[in-house]
Amino acid sequence: MKITEYIKETRAEMAHVSWPSRKQAISYAAAVIIVSVLTALFLSVFDYIFNRLLTLFV
Numbered sequence: 001m002k003i004t005e006y007i008k009e010t011r012a013e014m015a016h017v018s019w020p021s022r023k024q025a026i027s028y029a030a031a032v033i034i035v036s037v038l039t040a041l042f043l044s045v046f047d048y049i050f051n052r053l054l055t056l057f058v
Helices: 003-015 022-057
Strands: none
Touching: none
């Protein structure tokens, strides 16, 4: 396939994509950030607990 055909087909497919609104994109990004921070905190707490337990046994 030629590169020009590929680009034309890609542009045609991109026209069919249902893009989120700006408000939706911001809320989805905020949700990802919040979940990431909560996961980091959760893992940090367990890391701290396991570190303390390991120092008790060693």
